[in-house]
Amino acid sequence: MIGDLWVLVTLLETPAREGAPVEEPRMLALTEAETAEADRVDGLVPVDRVEWDAWRAAAAAYQATIADAGRLLTLAERRAHRAAARLLPGARRRAARAAESGVETAAVQYAAAVRSATTGYWPIHCEIRRRLDSQTAAGRWVEIRSRFAGRGTEPVWGWSLREIDPEETPGLVELTVFRWDGDPPAGPADLVSPDRFGAPDLDRELLRLRAEWTVRRIVWDEPARLRVEQENGGVPFALWWRAVTARVDAAEKVIPPRSADGTFSAAPAATRHRRIEVLQLPE
Known part of the structure; x- marks a missing residue:
């Protein structure tokens, strides 16, 4: 099971060599505590004992393949x-040309070995x-939850x-979800929240409405979303919403769509409480 071990991660040595057509990146690998600080990657990852042994062996095989081709x-x-340092009349010139051709061949073979080794190790990386x-x-989710604990209770939503x-x-x-302290939605409405x-209360209210009506979609007023993001240092609205409406008693939850340019708008899945999340995507 994932999580038996928490281990460090390192970057393996770059396979790039001058004169060799290599574009493959540095690979990530599991490592032990004595690894050089400069090569370590921030963070620990959970692995089980089988993965630890297999992935370390695969990294060693990757390195051995590249090392052999490099030699x-x-x-x-x-x-x-050596050939270039000699005088080059006749046969010596031909030997020098053969040596240069040998370098070109070895460089191509080295690049091919790197590609092959990288392809084999890529899934582990x-x-x-x-x-x-x-x-x-x-x-990040723990940080956001802590930051917004108890926030978002101002009665501004309708x-x-x-x-x-x-x-x-x-x-x-x-x-349509909007803020009362902003411009009201321009579209027609048959009923407006009194x-x-x-x-948190709006979260429960939306679930009540979904139980009472057949809700085809929920439209989240864009100016209201942008205002929340501006007021909270650019935290994506969907992430802010999940943080301020998080509660352990929720068996179901309405989730707004992510912002168009959001780089982090989803929290990790819950591990203890199974919850249905109703994602309302824009048309």
């Missing part, structure tokens, strides 16, 4: 340097990166409701 390239370069990113996201086609599909509605809500 052959180094030998070819040394032969070419990506999984280590994914787990690192997951730990970063979890840490909703309006419009039946989409009362003749053909009565009860099928579109909800009360003003803080974010």
Whole structure:
């Protein structure tokens, strides 16, 4: 099971070599505490014992493949340097040209070995990166939850409701969420909330409306979303909403769509409480 061990991550030595057509990046690998500080990557990742052994062996095989090809390239370069240092009449000139050709061949073979080794190790590199990113996201979520604990209770939110086609599909509605302290939505409405809500109460109110009506979609007023993001240092609205409406008694939750340019708008999945999250995406 993932999580038996929490281990450090390191960047393996770059495979780039002068004169060799190598574009592959440095690979991530699991490491022990004595790894050089300069090569360590911030964060720990959870692995089990089988993964620890298998991934370390795969990293060693990756390094060995590149090291073997690198030694052959180094030998070819040394032969070419020795040949270039000699006088080059006749046969010696031909030997120098052969040595230079040998370097070119070794460089191509080195690049091919790097590509092959990288292709084989790539799934492990990506999984280590994914787990690192997951730990970063979890840490960010804890930080955001702590930052916004008890916030968002100001009664500034409201909703309006419009039946989409009362003749053909009565009860099928579109909800619009807006702020009372901003410009009201311009669209028509059949019903407007008589009360003003803080974010946690609005969360419950939306669930009540979904139980009472057939809600086709929920439209989140864009100026209201942008205002929240501006007031909170650019934290994406969807993440702010999840933080201020988080509660352990929630069996179901309405989630707004992420901002168009949001780089972090989802919290890690809950591990103890199974919750249905109703994602209301824009049309």
